[in-house]
Amino acid sequence: MLAARVSTARNAQRLARSFATAVDSAGVKVAAVDRNQPTSAVTILVKAGSRFETKPGVANALKNFAFKGTTKRSALGTVRESELYGGVLSSSVTREHLALTAEFLRGDEQFFVDVLTSFVTSAKYTRHEFQEYVAPLIENDTTLALKDHATYALELAHAQAFRTGLGASLFALPHHSVTHEDIKAYAKTAFTKGNMAVVGSGIDQSVLAQLVEKSLNSVPATATASSTPSTYFGGESRIESHSGPHTLFIGYGAAGAPSAELATLAAYLSPKPSIKWSQGLSPIASAIPDGTSVQSVYLPYSDATLLGLLIQGPTPGAVKEAGKAAVEALKLAARGISEEELKKAAAKAKFAAASATESREGLLTTLGSQVLAGNSAISDATLAAFDKLSAASFTKATSSLIKSKPTYVAIGDAMLLPYADGLGL
């Protein structure tokens, strides 16, 4: 009785929430959600992540080139003028998308949409800007990524799992020698109408569409970026490193659209407790030695998924122990888990998926990637799939995942860290 009441209340809420539907504005897809918050944000999401890059590192370089000089205003002018309006400009790159974001007070949309679109249409990509401002940023990104073992392990894992495409690194290594000409050429191929989606939050959709139509008219309307569909390979790599925690990544990948089964598996394995200072309910949680951390990693992409466990610890021995527990849990899951546990994990995964669209950043990227994928709005199908999950389909998905070759990365003392077969993979 109570359960039924709760669920009807939930549905009522869902009806009241306003969903964005994408409209076509001069060939560019525009979607916006207005929840009456005092600030607005606009993101131009471009299919220009590292998987589409024409030369290694150029996607990262383009991200760092964002908001530099255009024919309309200089880099300094952009910064100072946005400061006067009290807005924040940021750019980020993932394996699939480049996001140019402006966050600002309501009413300033005209200026900030102009800042975003003028970079897309008329950036100058000068050599001296590249050398003076952009190259240090690229180097900084790379240095930080290589220092942070978790990031580095995921980089290597992607390279092992997918080789090309999604395997391309998010960072530009020094030997990639990206030049301003490369960036200019890449931007020219990436910034086309079919490749872009403009997503707003806290802004009226028709206002945004109008602004976009005015300023993105000159963008060429050539075909969208294409990349070869992802294939999963897997493999092992070991890197000697002296600083930072010993790190293992044990994972599997699967080609094809991300499924609820794999998200549930990641939630099932995750030892992160729902309440602070307590022990999680995951089968791994009780077997982790003190000081060692295990995180479940679930990375869905448009045509592939990478799922695994990232283990970090102070000594190779502790990491090995946690690794053994992790592999055991994976195998246990493949043999099938109880209905009760499945319900629990599915609820956890569904909550994670649903709450991801609540934050502004999550909303903009989720909505943007949905729009770029051809859907007109965030579909409820992804959430509904968690309710339809059955133990049989979960076991089937998990066991077929585990049958493929594992992706295994070890960073730290390579002499002492375990090999993949040493953990029973």
Add this chain to the structure above:
Amino acid sequence: MVGPLSISLANYVKSSKTLSRWVKPIANWYANAAGYRKYGFKYDDLLVEERPDVQRALERLTRREKYDRAFRIKRASQASVLHKPLPKELWMKPEEDARYLLPHVVDVAKEDSERKMWDHLEVKRV
């Protein structure tokens, strides 16, 4: 008219056909008579470089341009030590005497003045 380094009427003269027809021969004669071409210099090698804006402009040259500039300065220094100009085949040809540095200096000066503008801006909310 007032450039970053000096006052110049060059653009005004260039824009007028009659004026440039009269002034050009004198200018060419003057550039040759100044004698820097006999030491293998380009005119922009002689720009005052002990200023922060020109230093930044020098940073913006390509590697090749930087190398060639250093080479010309060394060669001319050696000729100066010997108290005589370079042999005639090494003289800078007028058509090669291009302004490779000036555009960068102008850019830097523009950036500096823009920064000054933003630093001293009075904001009026309307």
